[in-house]
Amino acid sequence: MPVIKKTVLPLCIALMLMGCQAQTSVLPKSQKLSADKVAEIAATIERTYPKLSTEIRGQLLNTVVKSLDNMVFVEGGEFQMGDFGWPHNFDITNMCDWPCGMDPERMGPLSMGTDNKFVHPVKLSSYSFSKYQTTLGDFDLFLIAQGLPLFDLENREREDLKELIYAPNLPAPLQSWQEAKDYCGWLERLSGYPVDLPTEAQWEYAARNRGQYVMFATDNGSLDYGRNFPVSGKGERLTFAVDSLVPNPLGNLRTSFQMC
DSSP states (O other): OOSOBTTBOOOOEESOOOOOOOOOSSSOOOSSSOHHHHHHHHHHHHHHOTTSOHHHHHHHHHHHHHHHHTEEEEOOEEEEESOOOBOSSOOTTSOOOTTTTSOGGGOBOSOSOSTTOOOEEEEEOOEEEESSOOBHHHHHHHHHHHTOOOTTGGGTTOTTTTTTTOOTTSBOOOSOHHHHHHHHHHHHHHHSSOEEOOOHHHHHHHHTTTTOOOSSOSSSSSOOBTTTBOOOTTSOOOOOOTTSSOOOTTTSOOOSOOOO
């Protein structure tokens, strides 16, 4: 499975987030960061963007703190990475437990590509992985802070597209891998924590619930349309809010589908 899709801002990862819940009437509350750490991030934002309004700096602080709070700890370990195969006949709504009583040598491939066919052991250290994709609203703040134009601004007032594509809680579209890399680097500079795009191994390990043999990264390994996989009334795939579906076993990781 690829690390990044061109049309959707991928999930960023941060390593070993630590801290306690903050309680303050001025700074935003955090589930994982101390009040001192939140204040430190606020000071960094003020130093970095002294010309931005107090309101925008406050929104930036909320975005950074929320992004860190949304990190899910993934305990490291060793797993078999690659295309482990699946029986030819299967029901995507009621998947069997691999190897489904079948010799793996007789299974068909999971994917059409050739770069992930080789199954090999990979050992990973522990890391943290964002449970949500970056939203359009958060990515807009990143662009505003850099003095860059917002994505597709000329179409945002179209009534037929506002909620379908441009709602602030939808995944943020992007044009290049570098945009995603830059966003993660921006979070790193403001937060003081190492933040980056996941490696392909980290992505697959998290999607497969720490390396389990599952085809779909849902809560039960099967597709239940409208509950753990997005679908419209006509069966068409749609853009969906990042927090709209049930989580996989690691906790709301949206690694089985990346659509716009």
